[in-house]
Amino acid sequence: MTITEHTQLVRRFADDFTALQEAVLARTNGICAPETAAALDHASLTGPITVVLAHADVLARGAVRRAELSAQLPERLRRLRAHARTVRRARSQAEARYKEQRARRVTGRSRPVDALESRVARRASPAAFAEALRRELRDRGLPDGTPQAPESDLARWAWERKAADGELPAPVRDLRDCDDDAFVQALLRDAREEENPYLPHDAVVERWSRHARTALAWGRYAIGRAERDALACSPATRRTRLDALDDAYQDTAVLAARSREALLRATDLHDRMRACTTTGPVAELIAQCRAAAVARFADAEPEVWHRVRELTAEHRAHCPEQADGCPHCHRALAAVLAGARPAGTGEDTGTDEDGDGEHPTATAPADVDRYALLADLPDTAVVAVADAAVGDESALCGYGWAAEDGTTGHGDSLASSSGEAEVIGICAAALSLLEHHEDAPVVLLCDSTEAVDAVDTALRSADPATAHRTLLFPESRQLLDRLVRHRHRVQVRWLKGHIGHDLNETADAFARLALRRTGGRIPPSAVRKEEARILRSLGSGAGPLSIAA
Template structure:
């Protein structure tokens, strides 16, 4: 093929979703035409290939699920499962290729880097350098924060800087300014009804990427509901319900593809805005302000500056990446420089080591020492699936009671919240006025429930609670909020109640998705209960 023909083929594949997906799957199966194989290697297609494989991945898993629920013979399931594994592997490989190619600037040249000393100072002593930069900005009559672009909402910032072109179209402005629920509904209509071309506008790229995952979760919710409907019918009467399940997978496949496209557009926007910052008058202003701030830093901390200069000079003398500007070396050098600072130099703003937000492992039982003897303590856990929003939860209490069930959740955190609420509601009914304490190994779930209990409003946990099932449970729990506490417990450390809750959660999920028959589930439940033994003991005593 000629260069013109190659270019035309690449353009056609980029513009035609179905043609690109057919070519990618044909290459995966070893039956792709040579000219298509060559075209698929073009760097411009690396991102679009991840989009079509996100779509194909959901459809392949949907084909497997339909076959499972229609009780197909094992020999007919094997090729479907093998194909789903191949698509998943191809998707992982495509994501890795895209990541590698994105590491190089679209122009083919590495992204520009600042002077090594500047990058070391900013990383090792962020507070001190930020103070020097603020002084320089004020001396120039510039507001704090200039001349840096924000980490998010780059498109709005670009418009404020008069760099993004003309006035926004009305449809784009409406999508940008509507509330989050309305925006998610627009994404669902885009995927399930009619494509909205306005979403591709730069002003919406980051918001689209931010909310695409929520829209995708609602697609998985539809799959979960359809699965439940199929499993409620006998195998001989499932055809119509299986068709509805197919429809849910088709819609979710489009949502997955559009979510990946949104990510690509957001990353592309970031690249273009960062590139714009690196050129022209704005770049000159950035360089001048940072260089002057570095000089102020050196004047304020001469000994520190001398030490940093010596270390960077020695490093650059024999660094194999010197020709590349020591692009990644500042991280290690910042650690070396910070180690040379005496403890008394805390005023320079040495970066503090990160601390765990969760309680230390040694404190996980001490948290219960303040409870009254009448307190009822239980551990809750949850399990989520890959294909749909179906989840399982389980709990086990010190008094020997246990429970498990299934629901729908958008994330593992939401599933854990459902488990906490189910355990607390059940135990408060069994124990008249006793305080109920639920332990859980998910910090997200503990924080969400605790926030809602303190506020007296389920909306306070809206970032974790997306679906009506969890919100309704939380609403019920709030009427008992003065009797309920939630606390964090380190998970999977061999504690009986934690392991029991986990086993029940996994059993409940397998039962909910039909992978464990009713009789087998009863036998497994009995086995889990036998493993507890006659004496549960207390969590506090287990320390």
């Protein structure tokens, strides 16, 4: 194969999604021509291959699910499952190769390190240095923040500073300026109706990448609803419902591919914008402004600056990273300058890394760790533990709960994440207990900090909307709306999971049972037997556990 033919084949794969996917799957199945395999190894295709495999992965799992629900022959089902495993493994390997390639690219293009004195001064006296920088920018006629590239919204930053030429096209402006819900709807139309050519534009590609996961969650929501509809019919009458399930998987496969593409494009934008801040006019402007700001800082804070220079000179005398400019040393030096212990010294500071005042090594005995958080509750409080389980393929989730009074419950819903599923479990359990205990306070324990924080914030503020960052789907939002009406009788608290807490283990078992039941992976006739088995093996407490009505 000539170099020209090889180049043309690489170009064809880069431009033709279907051709690339067919070639990648052929290689995955071991039936790829040598010239095709050589073309697929080209560095420019490393990212696109992850896109086509994200698409193929969803379709392969969809084929398995349809076969499971349509009573296919066991041999065919085994082949489909083996193919799905092969595609999933190829996808993981492709993503690992892409990460390695980008790591090498970024390493070879590292940004220059500022002078150590400048970095120590900025970190030790941020307010004084910021004021010196503002004065320098003002004297140059530049807006605040110009010489500092942000960590996100780099495209907007570049456009505002005329780093890009021309005006934004009207469709791009519409995508940039619409609210989040409208933007997600645009992503769903892009996948389900017609590809939007303006999403890859530099001005909106970061937003596309941020919201692609939300759009993908709505794809999984459609799969979950289609699964429910199919399972509601007998196997003999499921044909039309299974066609709808196929459609949902097709849409979700496109959403998965577009989500991956958005990430690749946003990463490329990030690399290009970072390059702009380390080379050329922008880099020169940044260096000039910071150098001038250091001079102003030295004039305004002569004693601090003198100490900075002394400290850095002493440090350079023995630092093994001096040849590289001491790229990571400024944090510890600034801490010394500020009179604090340097981070990472291993000394006991009395606080943890999250700043919540609890030292991570100050562990309590096992029993206290499990039960001390209930010591302040009134004797009349009804305490229960809730848990949830989510699947990989659709938004279907299962939840379960177990209370100290011996009652338990489980059910299913639709959730975009494990956090949302846990919130559903908390709300369902609390509402059931509130109904059966008219006056007693109800306390729900859960091992998900995200879910506990979301529900607690909503209860304290009396506003379910405060949890909407965690809750995407209407099912969970409606449950929380109902629970907030009883906020004066409900508390939620965190419980460390998987430490042998009987109620936690029971809730977890019921959640997994509910997920299997709603996905049709356990026959209805076996559900009661499984419930009884869970109660026998995991139930304990004041009395025999029973299933709540």
